[in-house]
Amino acid sequence: FRTVEPLEYYRRFLKENCRPDGRELGEFRATTVNIGSITTANGSALVKLGNTTVICGVKAELAAPAADSANKGYIVPNVELPSLCSTRFRSGPPGEEAQAASQFIADVIENSQMIAKEDLCIANGKLAWVLYCDIICLDYDGNILDASAFALLAALKNVQLPSVTVNEETGLSEVNLKQKNPLTIRKHPVATSFAVFDDTLLIVDPTAEEEDLATGTVTIVTDDEGRLCSVHKPGGSPLTGAKLQDCITRAITRHKEVKKLIDKVIKSIKPK
Amino acid sequence: GVVERSREQLLRQTCEAVVLGVLHPRTAITLVLQVLSDAGSLLSCCLNAACMGLLDAGLPLSSLFCGVTCALDANGAIVLDPTTRQEQEARAVLTFAIDSAERKVLTVTTKGNCSVEEMQQCLVAAQRAADTIFQFYRDSVRRRYSK
Numbered sequence: 001f002r003t004v005e006p007l008e009y010y011r012r013f014l015k016e017n018c019r020p021d022g023r024e025l026g027e028f029r030a031t032t033v034n035i036g037s038i039t040t041a042n043g044s045a046l047v048k049l050g051n052t053t054v055i056c057g058v059k060a061e062l063a064a065p066a067a068d069s070a071n072k073g074y075i076v077p078n079v080e081l082p083s084l085c086s087t088r089f090r091s092g093p094p095g096e097e098a099q100a101a102s103q104f105i106a107d108v109i110e111n112s113q114m115i116a117k118e119d120l121c122i123a124n125g126k127l128a129w130v131l132y133c134d135i136i137c138l139d140y141d142g143n144i145l146d147a148s149a150f151a152l153l154a155a156l157k158n159v160q161l162p163s164v165t166v167n168e169e170t171g172l173s174e175v176n177l178k179q180k181n182p183l184t185i186r187k188h189p190v191a192t193s194f195a196v197f198d199d200t201l202l203i204v205d206p207t208a209e210e211e212d213l214a215t216g217t218v219t220i221v222t223d224d225e226g227r228l229c230s231v232h233k234p235g236g237s238p239l240t241g242a243k244l245q246d247c248i249t250r251a252i253t254r255h256k257e258v259k260k261l262i263d264k265v266i267k268s269i270k271p272k
Numbered sequence: 273g274v275v276e277r278s279r280e281q282l283l284r285q286t287c288e289a290v291v292l293g294v295l296h297p298r299t300a301i302t303l304v305l306q307v308l309s310d311a312g313s314l315l316s317c318c319l320n321a322a323c324m325g326l327l328d329a330g331l332p333l334s335s336l337f338c339g340v341t342c343a344l345d346a347n348g349a350i351v352l353d354p355t356t357r358q359e360q361e362a363r364a365v366l367t368f369a370i371d372s373a374e375r376k377v378l379t380v381t382t383k384g385n386c387s388v389e390e391m392q393q394c395l396v397a398a399q400r401a402a403d404t405i406f407q408f409y410r411d412s413v414r415r416r417y418s419k
Contacts, residue, residue: 113385233379
């Protein structure tokens with residue numbers, strides 16, 4: 001029945017206010033995060049949201065800042081959905097979903113001001129950090145935006161940048177790998193995704209199957225003070241303002257849970 | 273580039289929600305939008321153009337939609353349909369696609385951050401502005417077919 005009539009199969013569960021994997025409509029899958037697994041990167045994090053697995057690695061390089069913003073560094077996110085994560089993706093140039101996800105993550109970084117680009121500047125007009133954030137999906141089971149945003153946040157908290165000084169006489173930069181400083185993360189944006197079913201029901205944290213059957217998706221990014229960094233609803237069934245408000249309240253609760261988890265993980269890493 | 277891809281995804285999913293695809297099976301509908309000049313509120317202009325294009329093509333739609341952009345300046349005042357300058361100086365820019373049937377929200381994208389109350393206020397303002405835009409649609413279509 002599940003393969004023949006997936007929508008009817010789902011409707012039967014939704015009528016009882018639960019889902020086939022036993023979750024409530026407002027319940028998230030088990031979230032686990034593992035920080036610092038990639039030793040070759042400046043910072044890394046692996047996030048598992050149920051079966052969805054996303055790994056984020058942050059590499060820092062030096063570059064000259066742009067002419068019009070001489071005191072700002074760069075943060076370059078890139079989300080990759082390789083063919084190994086799901087049968088729906090073929091190898092080759094990034095598909096639309098990967099590009100839209102990359103743009104979404106770039107917007108989240110920009111809107112939430114989680115890292116002030118001025119902090120990344122070393123010498124005004126001469127040298128600044130570029131943070132290449134590579135977010136790679138290892139297993140696609142829905143809700144890729146939430147997992148990517150979470151992985152990015154955890155990886156950036158884990159980043160240790162070596163201290164760099166510019167030698168006045170030679171004008172060259174000297175990198176001191178022994179002395180490392182963490183990044184100052186000002187805000188902690190957390191994304192919460194919902195799937196809309198039959199124009200009325202909202203379910204939180206959809207799996208890949210649920211996303212395929214849904215008539216629309218909404219992603220809400222909140223930060224520490226309950227402000228909205230991003231409301232992303234690319235088309236799909238229309239929602240009233242009240243329904244949107246419900247999503248926002250759920251997103252704010254989720255933010256608190258995620259923040260607690262991240263703080264616990266950061267504390268558990270022994271300082272070197 | 274990546275920005276165009278995400279805009280395309282937005283427009284595509286908004287149009288997919290209103291176009292009654294069941295009436296045209298095994299058919300591809302291609303929507304080509306060419307930006308002639310950008311003086312602010314580009315995304316809502318694209319949404320309006322897309323809807324009018326679909327109207328003009330005579331495709332069966334479940335409802336019309338219109339795009340409205342709101343900018344929140346530093347004092348928290350809402351500016352509808354901002355120019356490029358107002359967008360750059362604004363604290364947050366929100367774009368809504370409102371449908372014509374029940375003034376529900378089809379699409380939302382935000383740039384910058386704002387509080388929840390401000391978002392709701394912008395939404396109400398956008399829904400009111402949608403009435404003006406739908407009236408414009410009606411007048412244009414009337415003008416086209418009354419000649």
